[in-house]
Amino acid sequence: MQTINLIAPAKVNLFLGVGRLQPDGYHEVTTVMQALALHDTIHMTLVSSGEQVVLAEPCDEAQPIREHTIEVPAGSGLSVSVNMQWREGIAPADITDQDNLACRAVRVLARLMGRTNDEHVRLVIEKHIPPQSGLGGGSSDAAAALIGAAALWNVDPTDQVIYQAAQEIGADTAFFLHGGSALLEGRGDILRKRYRSRSEQVVIIRPAEGISTAQAYRTFDKAPVYSCDDMLAVLHDATDASEIPLYNNLQAPAELLLPALSDVKGFIRNTTRAGNAEVNSTVADSAGEDDSVAPKDCLLCGSGSATFVVCESLEAAHALTAAARLAGYWARATSFSSIRAAQLPR
Numbered sequence: 001m002q003t004i005n006l007i008a009p010a011k012v013n014l015f016l017g018v019g020r021l022q023p024d025g026y027h028e029v030t031t032v033m034q035a036l037a038l039h040d041t042i043h044m045t046l047v048s049s050g051e052q053v054v055l056a057e058p059c060d061e062a063q064p065i066r067e068h069t070i071e072v073p074a075g076s077g078l079s080v081s082v083n084m085q086w087r088e089g090i091a092p093a094d095i096t097d098q099d100n101l102a103c104r105a106v107r108v109l110a111r112l113m114g115r116t117n118d119e120h121v122r123l124v125i126e127k128h129i130p131p132q133s134g135l136g137g138g139s140s141d142a143a144a145a146l147i148g149a150a151a152l153w154n155v156d157p158t159d160q161v162i163y164q165a166a167q168e169i170g171a172d173t174a175f176f177l178h179g180g181s182a183l184l185e186g187r188g189d190i191l192r193k194r195y196r197s198r199s200e201q202v203v204i205i206r207p208a209e210g211i212s213t214a215q216a217y218r219t220f221d222k223a224p225v226y227s228c229d230d231m232l233a234v235l236h237d238a239t240d241a242s243e244i245p246l247y248n249n250l251q252a253p254a255e256l257l258l259p260a261l262s263d264v265k266g267f268i269r270n271t272t273r274a275g276n277a278e279v280n281s282t283v284a285d286s287a288g289e290d291d292s293v294a295p296k297d298c299l300l301c302g303s304g305s306a307t308f309v310v311c312e313s314l315e316a317a318h319a320l321t322a323a324a325r326l327a328g329y330w331a332r333a334t335s336f337s338s339i340r341a342a343q344l345p346r
């Protein structure tokens, strides 16, 4: 038996330019993704044929630790299971082991490698990234599970099969193998260039409801508004992620799907305007009086439903987080980061 620990960071899209729908059901996308320090933690154990192990795992408040027994009978092939631990007050989502993107990632990698060993991969995921938020939590868990399975199976972490598996799982997964800040095209899975990461404090604010990514794209198609070529030229010329303009053409469709998003924008504007200019003067100064315009330095995360706000200091981030929680939102102070999905040192 072998256990390793991994981190799976969240992301935001500093720039998300959705283009035309392709015959495969996916849209052409030009995006600049930026990793956050906020991350899920994954513990991954490989149990081989003939072994019987008893793992001590986190459970719930009533029973903080529980024993979990795993046996691998001969001829059973690969099996994968997961224990999801919801942290940070995130409402637990009902995800079967079969549908869990991290479990899927392990199975896809085994298939692409032609690996047919009798073995069990057990995952414990400590969830700090809320799902259906546009923060890519599930995709990042999948990327970390690929890195973890590769380490447990002695596969070179730079082997192309890992990138191939990531692309098969979903559009966002490939980014988390690179992390930091990067320009991606295609379905949002082809790396074009890397930038120096941003490093400021960020607050994530999420209303109670999530948004389905597929539904956000379908709503976009009803009245598409495309980014212009001048904007794309800026992305290709930039070397530092701080040069990237904040832009997301899924913001308007997401607001149509979820009116609570306009309330979040209003909350951010009012909080930073109403005598709290020191909370985030950048947002306050640029907010103007027009309530239909988003305050500067704040943008929808991917397809939503979370919004991120760039703050000038740790104090400003904590003040905004506290105000957002008081207003009934899920909120979390974090920062931009250069991390990626990775194994932690033993």
Ligand SMILES: C[C@](O)(CO)[C@H](O)COP(=O)(O)OP(=O)(O)OC[C@H]1O[C@@H](n2ccc(N)nc2=O)[C@H](O)[C@@H]1O
Pocket (backbone or CB within 6 Å): 013, 016, 025, 026, 027, 028, 029, 031, 134, 136, 139, 169, 170, 171, 172, 173, 186, 187, 188, 213, 214, 217, 302, 303
């Ligand atoms: C909104 C973003 O998070 C921005 O980074 C991504 O584009 C979404 O990436 P993701 O969650 O990994 O998406 P996937 O799980 O691959 O796809 C979910 C659904 O979103 C839609 N989808 C996704 C990516 C893309 N380039 N075009 C699409 O139309 C498709 O309907 C797809 O069936």
Ligand SMILES: Nc1ncnc2c1ncn2[C@@H]1O[C@H](COP(=O)(O)OP(=O)(O)OP(=O)(O)O)[C@@H](O)[C@H]1O
Pocket (backbone or CB within 6 Å): 093, 094, 095, 099, 100, 101, 102, 125, 129, 130, 131, 132, 133, 134, 135, 136, 137, 138, 139, 141, 142, 172, 211, 213, 302, 303, 304, 305
């Ligand atoms: N390990 C996982 N963590 C979270 N969600 C998962 C996981 N595995 C599968 N899912 C499913 O994926 C859906 C999207 O979750 P995710 O956290 O990736 O949302 P998202 O951030 O909106 O996605 P994205 O930004 O990639 O579009 C969830 O509704 C959930 O059913």
